[in-house]
Structures are given as C-alpha cells and as structure tokens.
Amino acid sequence: MSGQVTLVGAGPGDPGLLTLRGLRALEAADVIVADRLGAGAVLDGLAADGVALTAEVIDVGKLPGHHAVPQDAINDLLVTLAREGKRVVRLKGGDPYVFGRGGEELAHCRDAGVACEVVPGITSAVSVPAIAGIPLTHRAVATAFTVVTAHDQIAELGGGRDHTVVLLMGIGTLANSALTLARGPRGGDCPVAIVEDGYGPRQRVTIGTLDTIAVQAARRGIRSPAVVVVGDVVALSPYAPAELASAAPDRARKAPSP
Template sequence: MKSALPLVLNLSGRLVVAIGGGPVSARRVRALADEGAVVRVISPWVCEDLMELVLAGRVEWQAREYAGAADLSGAWLVHTAAGDAVVDRQVARDAEDQRTWCVNATDAAATAASIPARADVTTPDGRVTISTYAAGDPGLATSLRDGVADAVARGELDLRRTRKRGSAGWVALVGGGPGIDGLLTTRGNELLRSADVVVVDRLAPRAVVDRLPDSVRVIDVGKTPGHHAVPQWRINEILVEEASRGLGVVRLKGGDPYVLGRGGEERQACEAAGLSVEVVPGVTSAVSVPAAAGIPVTHRGVARGFTVVTGHEAIPGLPTGTDHTLVLLMGVTQLPQTVKLLVAQGRPADCPVAIVERGFSPTQRTTVGTLATIVELALARAVESPAVIVVGDVVRLSPDWPTHAD
C-alpha cells in the first residue's frame, strides 16, 4: 500500500463477513470474534480451528461458495481468503462498490485494508495493544511486533498512564523471586512498568527498582532480622492509602507473596478497603536457593516430599525421617534452638544440613554439616541472613558435601 492510516475500530456487535474457511481465515475470524464482532463465514468447507468456533456458537457458517455482492450486505468489514485469487478479487470489487472496507489476505499489494501484526499487554488500567504494519511485508511486521512485545516483557518500556485514571487505584502483590532480575516473571515486569508507587522489601530484586523512572515513588519497607522499621500493620495502611488516591501500587517482595511473605494479610487489608488486588506468584527462595547450591528439595530414591517453615518461630511437629526435606526460611538467628528441637523430635544427629547464604548473588556461600555440627560451623564461618537452611538427605547431593565428608 502506498499510503496507510492506522485506525482502531470498535467492531463489537457489528457484522463482519469472512470469505474462506482455511487457516488464514481462521486466525482472523478468531481475532474478530474475540473483539465482539458478529462474524459470518461463507465457505463450502472450514478447517478444524474454524469448526471449533462454529461449534462453540461464536461464529455463523454458511456452507457454500461466495454468491456475489448480496453476501456482503450489511457488513461493516469484509475479510477474504478464499484460496482462489479470482474469488478474492471479486469479493474486493463487490465490497468497494458498496463502500465497505475489505481485507484481501491474498493480495497485500492491492488490498484496501490490512490487519496489522498485533500483541496485547494487559495492565491493571486496561489493555494496551501493540500493532505494526510494514507495507505488505507481514514477516517484517511480525518481527517488529515481537521485538516491542519482548521489550515490554523485559520491563524496558514504560506502561504508566499519562492521563488520570478513575478515582480507584489498584494494588499488585508481586513476587520478585530470590533477588535477581532474571527470575522476576514477565507479569511482574509489566506491573512494575505500570505502577505509580512501588513498596519494596529488602530482599526484592533491587536492580529492577533502580531502573524505574524518577516519576515512580519507591517506598522502602525492608525488614532485617530483629528490626522491623515499618511494622506490617503500617505496610498494609500504606498500600491502602496510596491506592485510595487513585494510584497504581506494586508491593514488590522477595520470593513469593504467599510463601511466608504475609501476602494474604496485605490482600485482605486492601480488599477490605474495596481495592482491586492482583497477586503475581514469584519463584520462592525455599526451592530456588537450594537449587542454586545444587540441592534439590526432592530427589527420586532420596526424598519424596518437603516442608517449608519459618525458622524464627517455634518449629512445629514435622516428619522426622531424613528422607523428608525440611526447608527453613529466616532461620539463622534461631538455629541453635531449632537444631535442639529437631533432634528432640526424632531427627538423628547425623542428619545432613546445608545453609545457603545470599542465594544467586555473587557472594553466595554454602555451609554443610549435620545437626550435630552445623551450629558450630555456622558460628565459625559467621553465617548471616539472608539464608535458606535445608535439612535432610538431599544435602548429600550438594557439590559441597564431599568436602564435608573429607
């Protein structure tokens, strides 16, 4: 096309006639039906994907050949991909005569209308559509679309609204994983690039936060062992206060919001205030940090299950066999008491133990021992939080275990 003006059309409730029943037609028909269009397919046969839409009652199918201009009567848009260039040209001429835009999918150079390559991003404020048009080169348009979509997924493009949203804001509880950018989910990145305010934990991926635009307000509520500068009740209040001002708020946590992260309490507080809340799971450090140290929490023939508990409170009664893995989060401070309790509950003193400090960071360090030796080893090596403690036979699979055995 020598000239092109991209338009956004609201086809909801409007008739679109699609000529042809092949895969090309199926892709376009599905997209049109998803946008709420009333779609009529005219073709002597339809492919499996189109038949699925027909059986679901989402489109009308007239099983016959194209019969002429009368078939286009009342249509707001026409799409033709009959697989026969003569038929497609006739459909395009008939649509032109009645001043209806027609997409001729088999003749990119001559078509009067084109559907660009498209990708959708869902933000709490609504859908953002990325579309690209490359003057009859669908391969180039697709490549450009994918490049922009990838940049959005990596958190490189700003998705914040420039026009004031309604009176109600939103809250997203985002799991940041064990602290590195690469393990933050795509959805987490999208929400961070949509937020006006980010309420961040100490163990959240800080490099992502550092790259946010200056217009984003960052509220640090990080906790250290024994020192909670901002108590949980106040964190709940902050989320409600900021979102109630009509702002988009991301609560960025380390690990997963629902794995010993108090995300449930934060969600309840926000919903009690009538706020919309989205929860985005994160890669929990309970599994990922041991994995970074070469320790699987389960392994065939070694351990068939695992339990995750917080280590700064009394350890409840748990399976005592060394073939059941115990993962302790936030357990460094109470390690001596925890060891005594585990032995008292029935775990053998020679049960393997690993402490993985600063998982996934350049200074990651693993200390291995047994319940009989780990407290002394931790003191000697000045083990500090953040750390994940693993108790069970799976520790023998760690690359560091041979050193302990020696």
C-alpha cells in the same frame, strides 16, 4: 478515580527470575512499595540492565529485629495510595504467599474496597537450595519437603531424613533448631546445608550435619539472609564433603528406572 494494588513476588533477588507479568506490572506502576530483601536487589538489577521504571519507589524494608515500617502501616499505605487513583505495586521478596504476609495485605485491600491482584514469585525456599545443587525432592532419596520458619514448632515436624526440611529465617536460632531435629528420627548425622545470601554478592554454601552445623556457622560467621536445608538431599550437592556425598547419591543411582 480509584486505583489498584498488585502484589508482585520479586523472587530471591535476581532480576532474571522476576516473572514477565511482574515486570509488566512494575513498568505500568505509579508507585512501587518495596521490601528490602529480594525486592531491592531486583530494582537495582533492572536499573543496571537498562530497564527504566518511572514509578516512585517507597522503601518499607525490614531489617532483622527492626521493622522500618510496621505491617499495619504498610497495609494502610497501600489503601491510601490506591484511593488516590494510583497504580500501586507492592514488591515483595520471594513469593507474596510464602511467609510474605501477602494474604494479610490482600485481605486489607479488599476489605477497604480496593482492587487487588497477586503476581506469584519464586520463593527462596526452592530457588536458593537449587543454586547449591540441592533438589528438595529426589527419587529414592526424598519424596516430600516442608518449609518452616525458626518461629514454628519444629519439634512437631514429622518424617525422617527422606522428608526435607527447609528452614527460613533460622540463623539466629540455628543451634536450638539443629538440636531439636537431631533428637528426632533424623538423627545427629543428618546432612544440613546453609546457603547464605542466595543470588547475592555474599553467596556462600556451608554443609555439615545436625550435630556440627551450629559450630560451623559460628566459626564461619554466617549471617542472614540464609536458607537452611535438612535432609539426605543435601548429600547430592556438589558442595557436600565426600563423607556425606557417599550415601544418598548411591541410593539414587540404585533407584529403578521409571
């Protein structure tokens, strides 16, 4: 008997942000292969809310700089479990297709002849800025946004302060990223926010500029996981200091009515 694999996006870690379809997949699963970030918190949160899952849970969580289980081994594990006839949920933090390597896992399963489907999740790139009151786009302030990681070529990013940049996995290289973006059209006084541990117990917001954010992060001991947001939309946050909050909101208020 052949089983199947379902890639489920766990969202940013709050079980309330797990989709209903994702919850149904977890309830029906024989085995849950879970990430550390997002996924682990969702499983803990569901248990605390009295949701009893009967599936075996296999932790393949990755720590910064240390991959507990290599990606190739995870891919093979999914196929092996499905070939044993099990209903497998691969529970991934955020959305499987946003820097989650979900495409690789889907392709591996299909190449092996294993049925596989995807249940989208809420990516931290959008949800974590939202809890800090930062809209990634806002009329008369920002009309587009780009999501990148610290490993991408951010020097090649186009746009100015009205093109929001969301930087994932960026704390370790924050100083270099800030310097690179400050040298471009955004300038050193462009607002920046760091939201640590979104939806977690260490949730904290730090706001500065491209010129100041690296020093602020060092002084506050900011740690991963964290999402960095760069652009004038940061000034719309209620956490923004007065000197930053005076520019972008004014432009937004002056925008013509739709």
